[in-house]
Amino acid sequence: MSQSQNSAKSSEIMLISDLLETIGFSDTGLQSPARKIIETAGYTNPRKINIATDKVRLVEAYVENNFRLVCSAACAAALDQKQMRPQLRVKAQKCEFCNGSKQNKLLAKMANDLSDNNLLEILVVGGSTQSANTLNRALKHCKINIKIVEGTKRTNLKTAKILCRSADVVVIWGATQLDHTVSQVFSTAADPDKKVPVARPGLNALADAVNIHLANTQN
């Protein structure tokens, strides 16, 4: 194609690589499987470099409706599994689960690693109602089951022991709304192998501590 033809058409076409980049396929590794998919669907063919801009919306809709766009295996596992769309890797900012949020990505990894290790019952002692809600909402499709004990709710040793016995991991979340007596009673009740102390507030700190605990138990 000559230079003049190229510029005459420039308002109506765009590079296929730019289109793929917009959807979230940010590098060659992510673009080549995506490119094959849009070729198979008939939107382009292997010889083409450009695509008509009026096809752009259609391609975006096709990819988004037919595939789970995720940045990692953990984010794919954290999504609602009832939607059986096959997964395609995109950059984190376009991920349907984490949307580029470091916190959500860490939580997805935590949930995935816990279930891979068959640690499904997680007891969290402390934290605010708000962080408990965020945790449960983010991980509602994961296999793990999170039970939260409010840090201001007095619990006797017997009840704490029962709760800890049925848990696979006991997170004691210090630096949050956690009374010393509550922390003490659960610290005594929990088996040392199950206990994960978290020294900082925030869900990032919780996920980090659990991920470190898992890495240590695997060694």
Ligand SMILES: [Zn+2]
């Ligand atoms: Zn993600």
